[in-house]
Amino acid sequence: MSIRSKRKDDHVELALSLPKPKDPFESMRLVHNSIPNMNLSDVDTSTRYLNRDFPYPVYINAMTGGSEKTGQINKKLALIAARLDIPMAVGSQHVALEHPEYEGSFKIVRETNPHGFIIGNVSANASVDDAQRAIAMIQANALGIHINVAQELTMDEGDRDFAHWLDHIEEIVKAVDVPVIVKEVGFGMNDATVKQLYERGVKHVDVSGHGGTNFISIENARSVEKRYDYLTDWGLTAIESLQITKLYHDKLEIIASGGVKTPLDVLKLIRLGAKAVGISGTFLKMTQHDDKEMMRQADNFFEDLRRIMVLIGARNIKEVARVPYQIKESWVIVRE
Numbered sequence: 330m331s332i333r334s335k336r337k338d339d340h341v342e343l344a345l346s347l348p349k350p351k352d353p354f355e356s357m358r359l360v361h362n363s364i365p366n367m368n369l370s371d372v373d374t375s376t377r378y379l380n381r382d383f384p385y386p387v388y389i390n391a392m393t394g395g396s397e398k399t400g401q402i403n404k405k406l407a408l409i410a411a412r413l414d415i416p417m418a419v420g421s422q423h424v425a426l427e428h429p430e431y432e433g434s435f436k437i438v439r440e441t442n443p444h445g446f447i448i449g450n451v452s453a454n455a456s457v458d459d460a461q462r463a464i465a466m467i468q469a470n471a472l473g474i475h476i477n478v479a480q481e482l483t484m485d486e487g488d489r490d491f492a493h494w495l496d497h498i499e500e501i502v503k504a505v506d507v508p509v510i511v512k513e514v515g516f517g518m519n520d521a522t523v524k525q526l527y528e529r530g531v532k533h534v535d536v537s538g539h540g541g542t543n544f545i546s547i548e549n550a551r552s553v554e555k556r557y558d559y560l561t562d563w564g565l566t567a568i569e570s571l572q573i574t575k576l577y578h579d580k581l582e583i584i585a586s587g588g589v590k591t592p593l594d595v596l597k598l599i600r601l602g603a604k605a606v607g608i609s610g611t612f613l614k615m616t617q618h619d620d621k622e623m624m625r626q627a628d629n630f631f632e633d634l635r636r637i638m639v640l641i642g643a644r645n646i647k648e649v650a651r652v653p654y655q656i657k658e659s660w661v662i663v664r665e
């Protein structure tokens with residue numbers, strides 16, 4: 330088994346077993362509405378993002394592939410995606426770009442969901458050729474490029490060179506003919522980051538915030554010295570990232586993720602400007618059950634999304650983006 334392949338299994342195991350961080354959505358409430366003047370059957374959850382119409386503003390975010398075990402997880406995630414007609418991202422495909430024997434653990438997603446919307450995944454180290462091969466491997470409908478500086482720096486075998494990232498991202502965005510989403514991996518994005526991406530032609534960004542899967546904790550647990558306990562709080566939450574990047578919300582498509590456990594969390598992020606919401610850890614947990622129980626949990630999630638829209642009096646996703654909300658004072662950013 331290659332180092333990258335073994336790392337994939339470690340990530341899944343640690344993502345499932347590490348202690349849960351503080352709920353990143355606790356500082357926000359959507360306001361209760363006692364007379365919604367609508368029926369549950371009036372709710373329309375459909376919406377448009379990544380240049381397509383989808384029945385829900387939710388998708389399965391990048392996680393797995395690259396080992397036997399994570400190939401099986403990809404298959405289960407693809408079953409959920411096919412049933413609900415939601416997009417699904419695969420995990421980083423570099424392992425299969427280097428070792429073609431792992432391609433099957435990614436291709437299984439396309440085999441399981443032949444007509445689904447599948448999002449490929451590469452790092453910002455990827456060349457244009459890597460990106461094109463990753464897309465071809467799974468006939469991807471979109472491509473994610475992960476930016477994971479916090480993870481690399483706290484990983485014993487991680488990268489230390491990041492100066493070329495923006496150039497690579499710009500080259501890939503220009504060269505490929507599917508939408509490109511530049512995504513964090515759970516530490517959030519500030520306005521300066523989004524500005525730079527916008528200036529390089531990026532049209533879709535996933536701010537992927539702190540408070541769910543935590544790659545500093547995961548890499549710390551995998552490392553020999555384990556010296557990064559003090560960084561477990563590092564990063565901006567998705568809520569903070571959406572607030573701080575507000576100026577850019579009408580310039581590019583902002584997607585949010587990071588710590589989403591409930592449909593209520595999804596609606597909070599949409600209220601703050603996210604056009605879609607990605608979920609990783611919560612779907613990963615569902616795959617740990619047999620298919621029947623996994624589907625029951627997935628169905629409940631999407632049914633409850635509709636029910637909570639009634640609770641806030643929103644008939645459709647556009648109305649969700651306008652409902653009143655309450656927010657507790659959060660960290661203030663000081664620049665001068």
Ligand SMILES: Cc1cc2nc3c(=O)[nH]c(=O)nc-3n(C[C@H](O)[C@H](O)[C@H](O)COP(=O)(O)O)c2cc1C
Nearest residue numbers: 344391392420421475514537541542587588609610
């Ligand atoms: C097991 C696991 C593996 C992941 N691998 C990748 C990856 O290969 N590429 C990537 O862009 N993000 C990866 N992520 C990050 C997620 O896409 C997401 O940004 C992050 O987990 C925050 O979302 P969550 O709190 O819903 O898990 C991974 C997440 C998990 C749980």
